[in-house]
Amino acid sequence: MGRGSSPPPPPGLGSGPGGSGDSSDPATPEIRSGTSRGDLVYRWVLRGISWSIIALFVGLIVLLVQMSWEAWSHYGLGFVFTNQWNPPLEEFGAAPFLVGTLVTSLLAVLLAAPIGIGTALFLKEVAPTRIAAVLAFLVELLAAIPSVVYGLWGIFVLAPLMREDVQPLLSRWLGPETFFANALGHLFTGLAYPFVLIGSQFGWTDVSLSILSENMQRLSQGLMDGPPMGLGLLTASLVLSIMIMPTITALSREVLATVPDSIREAALGLGATRWEMMKLALLKTGRAGLVGAVLLGVGRAMGETMAVTMVIGNRNEIPTSFMHPAQTMASVLANEYGEASGLHLSSLAAVGLTLLMVSLIINLLARGIIRYLEKKA
């Protein structure tokens, strides 16, 4: 916008280009000849508002820290990994919720990312323009549906479906004592073997191998264990994936749109098929942006509250099976915050702070990746 590089305005012209100057450079005098007073007021109002917003955000974090202080001083940073949550006994730890959040978000992204990116590719390369416009609009509508409505649909439509049809099926094919579970257990053990071998050089004994093997077996047997309740980790992950898929699609479309047409044409000109062109020109070029889009999807999934609260079953323990009910950081806040006090309240605030930090870090990561991409282009 011509800042700083434009010549000073000729006298008598009021404020010309560059009149308000580089307002944030401390070396530049704030008031230049030719700057109108209205401009000063305008600049200061904007700056005041900006600072208020920044203060608001900082205040948010500070307040959260203050609210959670009691919990942090009581448990230390290990609170995040402590596996307990017993309000009557005043024992708290965020681990069950951390696991719940991570598992649901990652599973949701695993489902939503390929479909989201695939849909974006479809809209850009495969679909005729008119159909693409309609489909894009429909995806936008999906994104506009409020979380609580997803939750409602989740409880009364998806959960019964899961309970009656899907989960029994999963239990039969992937549940304990099936071929799948046994094979998985052996796979886990096999993968862990080299580590144990190396460890034995450092003093681990063979006992550890059998313990590890036992636990791996147990884990694999338990993946789809449990009565089909309909509510639980799996259902919550499914609802989440439906919710974040439009976000990933929209962001991926933006990323793909930045690939210049001439790159696409160069690929076609070399005799590439459509799909080869997509791989070469779009996916390869847009790699970083797509990763950023997926990360933002993960962030969104982690922050989702209502839909998750309504279908996850609300059990404050680390789930060991996808069929088990669980709890995420967001959902425990929604459930228990209203009536908590003292250490309970403070622990909840600590969970909230943890959630906030994780969300912010993911957002920063995604921004960093996108900025890296822009710098390379």
Added chain:
Amino acid sequence: MRGEAGLRAMQARDWRRRWHNRAATSILSIMAVMAIAPLFFIFVYLFIRGAAGLSWAFFIELPRPVGESGGGVANAITGSAVLLALASAGGIPLGLAAGMKLSERERGPTSQMLRAVIDLMTSVPSIIVGLFAYAFLVVPLGGYSAWAGGAALMIIMLPIVARATEEILNLVPDHVREAGLALGLPRWKVTLMIILPGVKAGLATGVLLAGARVAGETAPLLFTAFSNQFGFRGLDQPIASLPVQIFTLASNPDEISRQMAWTAALSLVFLVFIVNVITRLLLRRK
């Protein structure tokens, strides 16, 4: 190109490549269908279950005690309107201002920090915003209130409006601003009187979409505005809202409440969809 055997190999390869291409394209189409399918799935159910409870009474009456039939969600509708108004009163002007500041593309510390903060604010989970508003406005003032709910919603609305404003302002080519400056107008007049009116439609779109998004928020209201079975009782009292009402009704075990939840959800989604369609039309006219 490389001899007879090479030619046959090349033809085989070509066939394989063509097959891969067709398979990939089909898979992409299937993915697109999978992406859209939930929309119909959800919408159909919303309609089937929700339409049954539609009636004038539903929108005009206050809720009856749990278990009694009849009643409506009038309290939630007015409550949502009040909260939205409160949120917009702060969110729109502040968001606009932030967007204008960001579009100035300055390189100083204020702008950098503002940009980072606005970006980070969009990733703050809405329930955390609710926690903040609770600690800031509910605890000190001694109770749930519309103020607190409105404030929480405002915090959510602000970055959305700011981002949209910045994007729209960035679309205005530099020469428009320069033409205004060349007329001898001060910078602030150019912005407020020439540029902003010119992007009215785009700004309206951004604001409408932000409002629709905020109108559907539940989590931040859970411990700020809370809920109210009665109509508007004052801004310093707890107040109902459509999303929270849906949540409460869905959590009740009786069939009447659940039916009302569906109908309320249908109404909410309908409103949100209308706003989306309106913004589409607005954009097309531009």
Added chain:
Amino acid sequence: MSVTTTAAEAAQSSKALSVQGLNAWFGDHHVVKDVSLTALRHEVTALIGPSGCGKSTFLRCLNRLHEEIEGARVRGEVWIEAQGAERLNIYARDADPVRMRRRIGMVFQKPNPFPGLSIFDNVVVGLKLAGVRRRVLLEEAAEHSLKQAALWDEVKDKLKKPGTSLSGGQQQRLCIARALAVRPQVLLMDEPTSALDPISTARIEELVLRLRNEVTVLIVTHNMQQAARISNQTAFFLMGELVEAGPTSRIFTKPQDTRTEEYITGRFG
């Protein structure tokens, strides 16, 4: 209007590319009107004309890139040499555009190396797509094309560096090498030097002259001096029509159509 050649010329070289009755549309907009043109082997044909006259669109029809745009249509025949004396119509009903494009390479106005790939990978990407896997073959082909494109000496020590790390002129030569690596019979160049500085332009003109021996070149250019410098045959386009085509020396000294003369002498365009 087709090109008239003397019997001697016809006997000596064969037609590398023969366009017959080519028409192209953008929706209802008729942008290439019934153009017929022949390019002989070992020749450089320049396509000149004012902006918007359809010469670039015509070029993109020759490698079937035009039809990739939604709403675009093409009618007509474009014959190229196939194995030995055989000829192939790239617009034949059963012709696969993907395969046809391997025989006809294209260099674009703005250099466009693939961003994710190294210099080496950029050059051989066409070969890899065609199925060539053996490292040795790829390296040989890369060296050969980079030498053809007069880029080998400058990049031979940094083949792993990203393609985008080169200067503009180098990037364009990289794109030329990339197109040449699949050994096309015809090379299409769409104003390849218009985005480059004079020195890079001169180098590319030099290499086009040398390439003549190995590929038939059709080059769209805005720059009449460039056309005069490097082409054997020049075709003048105006509003979608091929007004006149013939030996370059004749077109520039004794054009047969007044419109050609007006353009050449700068009365418009």
